Amino acid sequence: MTSAKEWPLFEVFIRSRNGLSHKHVGSLHAADQDMALDNARDVYTRRGEGVSIWVVPSAAITASDPGDKESLFEPTANKIYRHPTFYPIPDEVKNI
Amino acid sequence: MTPAQTETARDADMPDDTLAALETRRLARFQARVDADEKIEPVDWMPEGYRKTLIRQISQHAHSEVVGMLPEGNWIGRAPSLRRKAVLLAKVQDEGGHGLYLYAAAETLGVTRQEMVEQLLAGTAKYSSIFNYPTLSWADIGAIGWLVDGAAIMNQVPICRCSFGPYARAMQRICKEESFHQRQGYEIMLHLSRGTAAQKQMAQEALDRWWWPSLMMFGPPDGESQHGAQGMAWKIKLVGNDELRQKFVDVTVPQADYLGLTMPDPDLRWNDATGHYAFGAIDWDEFKRVVKGGGPVSRDRMKARRKAYDDGAWVREAALAHAAKKRARRAQLADAG
Helix, strand or coil: CCCCCCCCEEEEEECCCCCCEEEEEEEEECHHHHHHHHHHHHHEEEEEEECEEEEEEEHHHCCHHHHHHHHHHHHHHHHHHHHHHHCCCCCCCCCC | CCCCHEEEEEEECHHHHHHHHHHHHHHHHHHHHCCCCCCEEECCCCCHHHHHHHHHHHHHHHHHHHHHHHHHHHHHHHCHHHHHHHHHHHHHHHHHHHHHHHHHHCCCCCCCCHHHHHHHHHCCCEEEEEHHCCCHHHHHHHCCCHHHHHHHHHHHHHHHHCCCCHHHHHHHHHHHHHHHHHHHHHHHHHHCCCCHHHHHHHHHHHHHHHHHHHHHCCCCCCHCCCHHHHHCCCCCCCCHHHHHHHHHHHHHHHHHHHHHCCCCCCCCCEECCCCEEECCCCCHHHHHCCCCHCCCHHHHHHHHHHHHHHHHHHHHHHHHHHHHHHHHHHHHEEEEE
């Protein structure tokens, strides 16, 4: 058995219909971006799941470290004044 | 290096007792997240056993999808009508797709596609024993859709809620697509059982062949299941083998009645007290033999997979070479521009 080089990994994003953003649906291997698009069409849109596909080399994605979760996302928990419900408005007043 | 690996690398500098305390704390935190129905994602810390169990389970599942294309592929060229042929092609293509979703989910745990494929071809990885049985007549395609895909759905629906995010997401896609497989199979059986006496006989023989192997698909009884309790605690396994098997029997027996076919089990009868069908003893020796590669067509299946892999080697290499050439040409054009 030859242990040939693996085809690189791509992440696949699909826009299910116009007006919605592309959403991550999974990943696949392909020799290059053109083949990744072809494969994504076959693997992820066999039942009219989309109108547009993005493929991105997985190696090109920079992700946040789960260890930084607290320092990144915790501070927003005590800024409840960023939510409209923080401000009581009398019932008589109409919402905008 | 993934963030979780960075965390492990940092641990290397710590004294042993500090490390042990840290490990206990992490385990407790992990279990608390699982208990609270939080999803675990690939970058999160996880016990090595959880990672290994998932890699084994997801890759076996992927292998089953891929090997599962073979018994049905056998009938694509001989489907009795163009409609049946188009349906079967679509179904087999789905199985290939399901294998790909699952391989991708397993890869997020740090195993490579190449490693998994090599394990399958070397015979060190298992796949569902059901695919080691031959498809002797067209009715077998009906029985497979109805019973094998039916059993697969029963097994898979709970996994849509499993604790590992990528596996749960892959299963959700698969379950959505799988119900067509089951219905087209039942439709074939319905057609045959409403046909000539010979066609009905064909359907009955297919049912006789596939009924017991389908019941084995749920795995050994819970008491003897190797990975049961830990899998339940980790929410990789959500419902016990016996419960799922019973549910499957309860659903399929009335479906067989509707077809006018008889289950090949003299002990099968409705039990008013339990509210379930009681059924005869399963031949677990046969199951063990088939899982270990001693099924009627196990060797043919592996031979077909190895041949596909070897015959495809030049294509995989050529595609990489072509991609490199295209990249070089694009770079050249960019420079010239």
